[in-house]
Amino acid sequence: MTFNFNNVYVNNTATVVGPYEKEGPLANKFDKAYDDLYNGEKSWEKAEARLLEESVDILLKKSKKKKEEIDLVIAGDLLNQISSSCYGLEKFKIPCLGIYSACTTSTEGILLAATLIDDERIKNAIVSVSSHNMASEKQFRNPTEYGAPKPKTATFTSTGGASILLQSTKSKVKVESATIGKICNMDQTDPNNMGAAMAVAAADTIFTHLKDTKRNIEYYDLIITGDLGLYGKEILVEYMKSEYGLDIASRYNDSGVMLYNTERQKEVLAGGSGPACSPLVNYSYTIPLLEKGTLKRILIVATGALFSPTMVYQKEPILSISHAVSLESVK
Amino acid sequence: MEKKDYKKLVDKYKAKETRIQNAIIAFLTGGLVGALAEFLIQVYSYFLDISTSDASVFMIVTLIFVASLFTALGFFDKWVNFARCGLIIPITGFAHSMMSAGMEYKREGLIYGIGSNIFKLAGSVILYGVVSAWFFGTIRYLLFGGV
Numbered sequence: 001m002t003f004n005f006n007n008v009y010v011n012n013t014a015t016v017v018g019p020y021e022k023e024g025p026l027a028n029k030f031d032k033a034y035d036d037l038y039n040g041e042k043s044w045e046k047a048e049a050r051l052l053e054e055s056v057d058i059l060l061k062k063s064k065k066k067k068e069e070i071d072l073v074i075a076g077d078l079l080n081q082i083s084s085s086c087y088g089l090e091k092f093k094i095p096c097l098g099i100y101s102a103c104t105t106s107t108e109g110i111l112l113a114a115t116l117i118d119d120e121r122i123k124n125a126i127v128s129v130s131s132h133n134m135a136s137e138k139q140f141r142n143p144t145e146y147g148a149p150k151p152k153t154a155t156f157t158s159t160g161g162a163s164i165l166l167q168s169t170k171s172k173v174k175v176e177s178a179t180i181g182k183i184c185n186m187d188q189t190d191p192n193n194m195g196a197a198m199a200v201a202a203a204d205t206i207f208t209h210l211k212d213t214k215r216n217i218e219y220y221d222l223i224i225t226g227d228l229g230l231y232g233k234e235i236l237v238e239y240m241k242s243e244y245g246l247d248i249a250s251r252y253n254d255s256g257v258m259l260y261n262t263e264r265q266k267e268v269l270a271g272g273s274g275p276a277c278s279p280l281v282n283y284s285y286t287i288p289l290l291e292k293g294t295l296k297r298i299l300i301v302a303t304g305a306l307f308s309p310t311m312v313y314q315k316e317p318i319l320s321i322s323h324a325v326s327l328e329s330v331k
Numbered sequence: 332m333e334k335k336d337y338k339k340l341v342d343k344y345k346a347k348e349t350r351i352q353n354a355i356i357a358f359l360t361g362g363l364v365g366a367l368a369e370f371l372i373q374v375y376s377y378f379l380d381i382s383t384s385d386a387s388v389f390m391i392v393t394l395i396f397v398a399s400l401f402t403a404l405g406f407f408d409k410w411v412n413f414a415r416c417g418l419i420i421p422i423t424g425f426a427h428s429m430m431s432a433g434m435e436y437k438r439e440g441l442i443y444g445i446g447s448n449i450f451k452l453a454g455s456v457i458l459y460g461v462v463s464a465w466f467f468g469t470i471r472y473l474l475f476g477g478v
Contacts, residue, residue, distance in 0.1 A: 042438065043438045142452065143432045144408075144431070144435055145405065145407070145408050145430070145431035145434050145435065146408060146428060146431040146432070146452065147407070147408025147409060147411045147412045148412075149353075149415045151346065151348055152346035152347075152348065153345060153346050186334055187337075187338070193341070196341040196344075200337065231345065231346060235340055238340060238344075239332065239340060242340075243332050270346070
């Protein structure tokens with residue numbers, strides 16, 4: 001299912017990150033970076049909510065908008081009951097929709113907001129997501145101080161809050177179209193190799209998008225997946241080739257690999273993950289390049305592993321989903 | 332693509348784990364912990380003038396205390412990450428698993444936090460430790476009459 005949008009534009013973006021992202025190659029592109037994973041809060045969960053809240057604060061400041069001028073905020077994160085989104089947004093009193101689709105929450109939010117703006121039901125909307133390395137470890141894996149060793153295919157949940165303001169008024173970057181992904185299942189059961197579970201969802205969505213829009217790979221300057229990591233990336237390239245006969249290698253990269261220096265930062269293993277991973281890279285790096293005109297057209301394919309520890313313990317596979325958003329530079 | 336073909340594709344791009352290297356590191360660090368324990372037993376029994384079985388208890392308490400303290404100081408997880416089973420299998424791993432869970436859940440309070448979560452990792456060890464102790468104790472009783 002692919003939608004085209006006629007009058008949806010990016011006003012501005014904001015990113016707040018933690019210490020590991022600050023060590024990465026995009027360090028000087030973020031709006032704010034913390035040296036400490038607690039960023040002044042008393043718990044991991046509160047720290048994550050604060051990251052999301054701050055990204056909205058910074059976004060309002062950058063776009064010179066008052067919170068009363070915002071029609072809608074759509075937000076999501078990884079924690080149970082999407083609690084970082086709820087607690088992070090409470091103070092703003094902006095009409096709010098909470099969503100969940102794991103690490104593809106950002107593109108789901110953008111495509112929902114864009115649909116409402118394009119239908120002229122609202123004039124603008126903020127889409128916010130967050131994730132926190134330690135809060136995720138605590139919820140999905142072991143206590144953070146346990147430090148259980150992990151295989152190299154494991155990804156590292158990124159720490160950060162990311163927000164984007166979409167509007168109907170024209171700007172330098174247009175939200176051109178979006179494709180809603182399907183839930184995919186390839187019987188993957190290893191929570192330490194999420195890239196493998198998600199590559200198939202990314203492939204399905206990329207192929208569907210190109211088919212629906214009758215485009216070829218060359219149409220895009222960059223196709224950027226969410227958090228497949230070093231190994232998932234290779235799986236996707238080969239899978240696209242053998243399943244659909246499409247060679248994406250020359251125009252393809254992955255946010256999880258771009259967010260960190262995987263050579264130097266050994267602790268991130270296969271690369272970054274989490275709902276914040278894709279938007280942190282796109283809002284701080286690729287969208288500014290679209291504004292400058294260095295990049296003309298990009299396809300953001302955020303990827304989500306619909307991982308439930310309970311279901312995996314009950315011997316069910318890890319499902320995955322991926323939603324894509326196409327952005328264009330406006331002359 | 333069939334699911335089984337996809338599995339093959341995934342396996343093709345799986346990172347090679349340095350299993351032998353990990354095993355050697357675990358063997359050496361585990362051995363080091365064992366040697367340290369033996370040294371402690373000798374020291375306690377010599378200086379405190381107690382039997383070796385009493386000294387063993389002192390040694391276990393010492394190792395548990397040190398592992399818990401190092402976890403609380405925040406660097407034992409890095410050691411575990413390096414030494415892996417070398418530090419997880421000895422009593423140090425048990426202490427570390429309880430201490431790390433206790434630290435993690437202290438913010439949810441004494442009952443719903445620490446109380447209900449401290450055995451999150453160690454619970455399995457205790458349960459199956461007790462079950463296997465009963466099982467092997469029974470075998471021993473049947474074969475040797477409890478001697």
